[in-house]
Amino acid sequence: xxxxxxxxxxxWALNDLLxxxxxxxxxxxxxxxxxxxxxxxxxxxxALDDTARHLLSRSPSLVIRRxxxxxxxxxxxxxxxxxxxxxxxxxxxxxxxxxxxxxxDGPLTILAVTPPMESYLKKYGLPLPxxxxxxxxxxxxxxxxxxxxxxxxxxxxxxITLDIVAQLPAASEMAAYDLVLTTPQxxxxxxxxxxxxxxxxxxxxxxxxEADALAPELSAAFPWPVHITSRKEAQKQLSGRFAVQGTxxxxxxxxxxxxxxxxxxxxxxxxxxRRSEAGLLRALGWTSRDLAxxxxxxxxxxxxxxxxxxxxxxxxxxxxxxxxxVGKLYLGWSQKAPAYCLSSVGAALIMAEIFALIVIPxxxxxxxxxMVLAAQAPLFLMKGNR
Amino acid sequence: MDxxxxxxFEFSFRWFWIxxxxxIFAVGAMAADLYLRSSRQEMAAAAHLxxxxxxxxxxxxAGTLSRRPETRHPGIDLRFSPQLPFQMNTAxxxxxxxxxxxxxxxx
Numbered sequence: 001x002x003x004x005x006x007x008x009x010x011x012w013a014l015n016d017l018l019x020x021x022x023x024x025x026x027x028x029x030x031x032x033x034x035x036x037x038x039x040x041x042x043x044x045x046x047a048l049d050d051t052a053r054h055l056l057s058r059s060p061s062l063v064i065r066r067x068x069x070x071x072x073x074x075x076x077x078x079x080x081x082x083x084x085x086x087x088x089x090x091x092x093x094x095x096x097x098x099x100x101x102x103x104x105d106g107p108l109t110i111l112a113v114t115p116p117m118e119s120y121l122k123k124y125g126l127p128l129p130x131x132x133x134x135x136x137x138x139x140x141x142x143x144x145x146x147x148x149x150x151x152x153x154x155x156x157x158x159x160i161t162l163d164i165v166a167q168l169p170a171a172s173e174m175a176a177y178d179l180v181l182t183t184p185q186x187x188x189x190x191x192x193x194x195x196x197x198x199x200x201x202x203x204x205x206x207x208x209x210e211a212d213a214l215a216p217e218l219s220a221a222f223p224w225p226v227h228i229t230s231r232k233e234a235q236k237q238l239s240g241r242f243a244v245q246g247t248x249x250x251x252x253x254x255x256x257x258x259x260x261x262x263x264x265x266x267x268x269x270x271x272x273x274r275r276s277e278a279g280l281l282r283a284l285g286w287t288s289r290d291l292a293x294x295x296x297x298x299x300x301x302x303x304x305x306x307x308x309x310x311x312x313x314x315x316x317x318x319x320x321x322x323x324x325x326v327g328k329l330y331l332g333w334s335q336k337a338p339a340y341c342l343s344s345v346g347a348a349l350i351m352a353e354i355f356a357l358i359v360i361p362x363x364x365x366x367x368x369x370x371m372v373l374a375a376q377a378p379l380f381l382m383k384g385n386r
Numbered sequence: 387m388d389x390x391x392x393x394x395f396e397f398s399f400r401w402f403w404i405x406x407x408x409x410i411f412a413v414g415a416m417a418a419d420l421y422l423r424s425s426r427q428e429m430a431a432a433a434h435l436x437x438x439x440x441x442x443x444x445x446x447x448a449g450t451l452s453r454r455p456e457t458r459h460p461g462i463d464l465r466f467s468p469q470l471p472f473q474m475n476t477a478x479x480x481x482x483x484x485x486x487x488x489x490x491x492x493x
Contacts, residue, residue: 008395048445054426055445056441057432172435175435202441231441234441238452312412321427333446348416
């Protein structure tokens with residue numbers, strides 16, 4: 001209970017701070033902004049990286065695409081499945097028909113419905129798209145003047161207009177925000193993929209750790225050249241992008257550290273400028289220890305609440321559910337970005353690091369001017385001599 | 387604390403409680419959120435991704451390389467140096483450089 005009722009030194013320190021309200025407020029605001037920007041930059045990077053890794057951990061283990069001299073080529077469905085289905089450790093090889101197409105507001109992904117997806121659509125009470133129809137992600141809403149929801153997609157060689165019959169659930173935004181689910185025939189026509197051909201083949205492996213080891217065997221099983229991408233590679237690729245951004249964020253921290261040093265120096269100069277006051281206190285019987293305690297309390301009373309508030313603001317803007325600014329600011333969305341619900345795993349450690357990085361040097365550095373003053377006589381200090 | 391001191395520092399006493407409330411509110415709100423709400427807010431989206439059988443996330447816009455690394459054509463060289471291998475991690479790079487400048491090989 002004693003902690004909840006401040007002692008005289010704490011009240012004295014607060015009184016001392018309140019004698020200079022403008023300077024105290026500005027220092028607190030500077031510390032708050034410093035902690036806010038530092039924490040927001042590091043938290044955003046960590047949260048995006050962890051979220052992407054976790055999302056991709058539920059993706060197929062391996063993606064196999066056919067390759068020819070001209071680039072990517074469609075693969076025949078039957079021979080592709082037959083080539084891998086008898087390899088030990090391979091589970092559920094499935095061909096997909098998909099590709100990136102131009103939508104009205106930017107690029108979209110079109111994906112043909114496969115039999116496993118039919119049960120998914122039924123589970124969420126969504127209709128199976130018929131020819132000329134599409135079930136779309138939450139980021140695609142088109143309203144034509146006649147009141148029908150229609151979506152026109154274009155590729156290099158063709159264009160197609162689909163009726164939007166349903167939207168995927170809101171919870172799917174981070175996975176399928178700009179996804180267009182349609183029939184295999186419609187997907188083939190817009191992507192210019194012939195009948196009985198597919199864009200790629202995905203499969204899971206019995207032991208996820210063996211995915212990389214299976215790649216050479218899988219590659220040899222196909223009668224044409226293929227390129228195999230594992231889940232780990234996809235995670236690594238996305239993490240690499242966030243790592244580059246993280247490096248840029250660290251550059252933001254360099255001026256932040258300089259700002260902290262300047263704040264510490266300004267606080268020290270303030271104490272040294274008030275040397276006559278320190279001399280008076282010492283003449284009244286205050287020891288050097290009392291003066292040091294006063295400075296520690298002064299620093300802590302400004303620093304701890306403002307850094308806590310800055311960390312709370314950073315935490316809120318990153319982890320508040322369904323934020324969109326991350327997509328616009330960090331990830332290059334020119335159209336409306338999806339609602340991000342980011343992972344807060346590891347957030348407590350980052351905030352503790354930022355707290356310690358700012359609070360400990362700021363409070364400890366407030367003692368050094370007292371050490372300078374302690375070596376001088378009270379009368380000498382009261383006269384304001386240096 | 388005696389009565390006189392309390393009168394003298396009444397304003398400071400009020401501010402002490404305001405600052406204490408700020409700290410308790412900030413730390414308490416973050417701790418409560420971390421404790422009560424799942425850290426894995428993306429669980430629902432991950433379940434949809436698995437059921438749709440897709441191998442990308444919608445964190446980045448469609449049509450970008452970071453969205454679908456499997457579409458990067460291996461015949462198109464994105465390396466900053468042709469002496470480096472296609473698939474490489476940082477440790478490989480260090481090993482490669484150390485071999486290149488090794489005095490034993492003289493290269």
